[in-house]
Amino acid sequence: MKASIYFPFGFPTKEKSLTIFEEVATSPVQYVEIGIPYSDPSADGEILQYASQVAIENGVKVKDVWEAVDLVKRHGKKAVIMTYANIIYQYGIDEFVEEAKRHALDGIIVPDITVEEFPQKLKLLKPIFLVPPNVKEERLERIVRNSGEFVYIQSRLGITGQKEKFDPRVKWILDEIKEIDKDKNKFIGFGIHSANDVKLFRKLGANGIIVGSALVKAIMEGKGIEETIDNLLDT
Amino acid sequence: MLRQSLMTEPDERGYFGRFGGRFVPESLIPALDELTEAFYRLRNQQKFQEELADYNRHYGGRPSPLYFAKRLTEYAGGARIFLKREDLIHGGAHKFNNAMGQGLLTKYLGKKRIIAETGAGQHGTATAMIGALLGIETVIYMGEKDIERQQPNVQRMRLMGADVVPVKTGSRTLKDAVNEALRDWVRNVETTHYLIGSVVGPHPFPLMVRHFQSVIGQEVKHDFLEYFGELPDLVMACVGGGSNAAGSFHPFIEDTKVKLLGVEAGGKGDQANSRSITCGSQGILHGSMSYLLQNEEGQVKEAHSVSAGLDYPGVGPELAYWNETGRVDFTYAADKEALDAMRLLSRLEGIIPALESSHAIARAIDVAKTMDKDERIVVTLSGRGDKDLETIQGKMT
Numbered sequence: 126m127k128a129s130i131y132f133p134f135g136f137p138t139k140e141k142s143l144t145i146f147e148e149v150a151t152s153p154v155q156y157v158e159i160g161i162p163y164s165d166p167s168a169d170g171e172i173l174q175y176a177s178q179v180a181i182e183n184g185v186k187v188k189d190v191w192e193a194v195d196l197v198k199r200h201g202k203k204a205v206i207m208t209y210a211n212i213i214y215q216y217g218i219d220e221f222v223e224e225a226k227r228h229a230l231d232g233i234i235v236p237d238i239t240v241e242e243f244p245q246k247l248k249l250l251k252p253i254f255l256v257p258p259n260v261k262e263e264r265l266e267r268i269v270r271n272s273g274e275f276v277y278i279q280s281r282l283g284i285t286g287q288k289e290k291f292d293p294r295v296k297w298i299l300d301e302i303k304e305i306d307k308d309k310n311k312f313i314g315f316g317i318h319s320a321n322d323v324k325l326f327r328k329l330g331a332n333g334i335i336v337g338s339a340l341v342k343a344i345m346e347g348k349g350i351e352e353t354i355d356n357l358l359d360t
Numbered sequence: 361m362l363r364q365s366l367m368t369e370p371d372e373r374g375y376f377g378r379f380g381g382r383f384v385p386e387s388l389i390p391a392l393d394e395l396t397e398a399f400y401r402l403r404n405q406q407k408f409q410e411e412l413a414d415y416n417r418h419y420g421g422r423p424s425p426l427y428f429a430k431r432l433t434e435y436a437g438g439a440r441i442f443l444k445r446e447d448l449i450h451g452g453a454h455k456f457n458n459a460m461g462q463g464l465l466t467k468y469l470g471k472k473r474i475i476a477e478t479g480a481g482q483h484g485t486a487t488a489m490i491g492a493l494l495g496i497e498t499v500i501y502m503g504e505k506d507i508e509r510q511q512p513n514v515q516r517m518r519l520m521g522a523d524v525v526p527v528k529t530g531s532r533t534l535k536d537a538v539n540e541a542l543r544d545w546v547r548n549v550e551t552t553h554y555l556i557g558s559v560v561g562p563h564p565f566p567l568m569v570r571h572f573q574s575v576i577g578q579e580v581k582h583d584f585l586e587y588f589g590e591l592p593d594l595v596m597a598c599v600g601g602g603s604n605a606a607g608s609f610h611p612f613i614e615d616t617k618v619k620l621l622g623v624e625a626g627g628k629g630d631q632a633n634s635r636s637i638t639c640g641s642q643g644i645l646h647g648s649m650s651y652l653l654q655n656e657e658g659q660v661k662e663a664h665s666v667s668a669g670l671d672y673p674g675v676g677p678e679l680a681y682w683n684e685t686g687r688v689d690f691t692y693a694a695d696k697e698a699l700d701a702m703r704l705l706s707r708l709e710g711i712i713p714a715l716e717s718s719h720a721i722a723r724a725i726d727v728a729k730t731m732d733k734d735e736r737i738v739v740t741l742s743g744r745g746d747k748d749l750e751t752i753q754g755k756m757t
């Protein structure tokens with residue numbers, strides 16, 4: 126099972142987050158997702174909201190995020206940025222794309238821009254789109270074909286970090302994506318917090334998981350990063 | 361004055377010029393598509409229109425009076441000032457118009473649950489009313505700070521059976537109440553309608569809310585033609601998210617002789633206000649491209665206004681478009697000016713205006729002074745001020 130680990134840049138401080146990115150990048154994961162905090166993260170649950178707020182209060186600067194990208198890449202891992210639309214528009218799409226190319230970013234996730242709204246220029250950064258359980262068949266194909274490194278399948282409707290039941294439609298979605306493109310990486314995220322979850326989704330046909338809130342929570346509780354990731358991946 | 365020919369409807373993707381659109385998670389797309397289809401179909405359907413008109417009249421108390429404020433006019437000493445009395449509508453504000461329209465739509469859609477955000481508690485109150493009226497479960501998200509300053513409305517909502525959920529995150533006001541409502545909606549989108557309270561949010565909300573609020577401007581137009589055989593010279597309204605303004609202005613958009621003026625909340629000054637249009641910049645908040653108050657990093661700033669209903673760092677995309685095309689002018693009134701206007705109207709006319717509406721009254725007095733005595737101004741009195749009595753304690757001299 127492959128893994129993509131999300132962590133918010135600037136939490137709890139810029140320096141500490143860089144240390145955490147380094148540790149994540151040296152663990153057995155394939156992707157490191159660097160979150161750029163936004164003041165109104167309406168797709169995020171309490172844990173990531175809290176982390177974003179702390180990072181913003183610490184004065185996180187978008188232009189500093191490239192340091193984190195470089196660090197991840199130095200350890201031979203793929204770097205993905207996740208942030209909300211307004212952050213990129215405010216930075217300037219052209220400048221953002223240019224910088225991202227210069228730092229060899231491998232992908233970008235913007236949860237509040239759908240396939241249709243995605244600016245042409247920004248598509249150069251190989252967007253990774255989310256697939257929610259209520260996706261309509263006719264949209265799924267377009268989403269899959271436009272997704273870069275992997276397709277991000279939501280385990281349930283809603284926001285990050287919830288621990289409710291997984292949506293049974295996930296199985297249908299995994300099968301359908303295989304039909305559309307058998308080589309496409311299928312990653313599952315939203316509320317993944319145990320090795321059992323990981324096993325379940327592997328059985329259903331996913332070949333990767335995405336973990337965010339669970340790691341942030343573990344760090345807030347003083348748990349080790351390596352230990353947390355090892356436990357999840359059950360290695 | 362006009363710099364280009366005006367769109368009176370958004371394009372297929374929900375854009376008014378470069379403003380609007382849909383900046384939302386994929387999970388909301390099916391619901392927004394369904395809503396768009398239902399809205400375009402129902403707004404022209406006779407049965408829906410008749411049912412809505414019936415509720416508006418017999419439940420809501422429409423049409424609302426157009427009142428000539430004689431003593432206020434004499435005080436200002438210029439153009440004649442008329443008040444469009446949305447304060448007399450059921451619930452005490454224009455918010456009824458939108459809640460009624462969307463509530464009925466929810467019923468047609470067959471959804472079993474309504475959620476809404478509220479700032480002043482007026483939209484929450486209107487939604488709670490409609491939830492009770494139509495027998496639909498209702499949940500209202502309200503910032504903790506607003507719960508403190510608008511207690512009477514919290515009690516009204518609860519009395520009518522709504523579940524009022526305090527929002528403790530971020531600014532603890534309207535902006536974060538919208539965030540919480542959006543989070544609820546993405547979880548429960550298949551059973552729930554998000555009855556958004558202003559002309560903000562992703563397409564089709566700005567269009568739909570403006571449509572239901574346009575009854576304000578249509579009635580003004582009707583009454584003016586009937587009484588005076590001509591249109592007003594100027595229409596004014598306060599601007600929070602912009603729904604009472606959009607509803608007042610839209611029926612006059614193509615009557616270019618009618619001047620339109622929106623009044624934002626000037627708060628305490630340059631550093632603490634809610635002037636998204638006159639002080640903000642282009643950006644994305646709560647699902648659409650518009651103007652907002654933000655820092656250079658794209659983080660949304662906290663707004664400030666003494667009136668909870670205007671205390672919001674964004675504004676509807678259609679108003680941003682009207683500003684850019686020059687069709688509508690925008691100005692502002694400070695906290696203190698609104699408080700003074702509230703007292704003035706109460707004493708001169710025996711009408712206690714909401715603090716939100718008082719912003720428009722404050723500017724109307726100045727503007728009237730600069731106009732001829734035979735000219736006519738309509739000010740939309742968006743709500744009544746009973747809810748604000750606690751807020752103004754100690755603030756008035």
Ligand SMILES: Cc1ncc(COP(=O)(O)O)c(C=O)c1O
Nearest residue numbers: 482600601602603604669742743
């Ligand atoms: C009485 C009143 N007027 C105005 C507003 C501002 O909203 P909008 O700009 O959408 O009309 C509110 C909002 O709560 C309100 O209660």
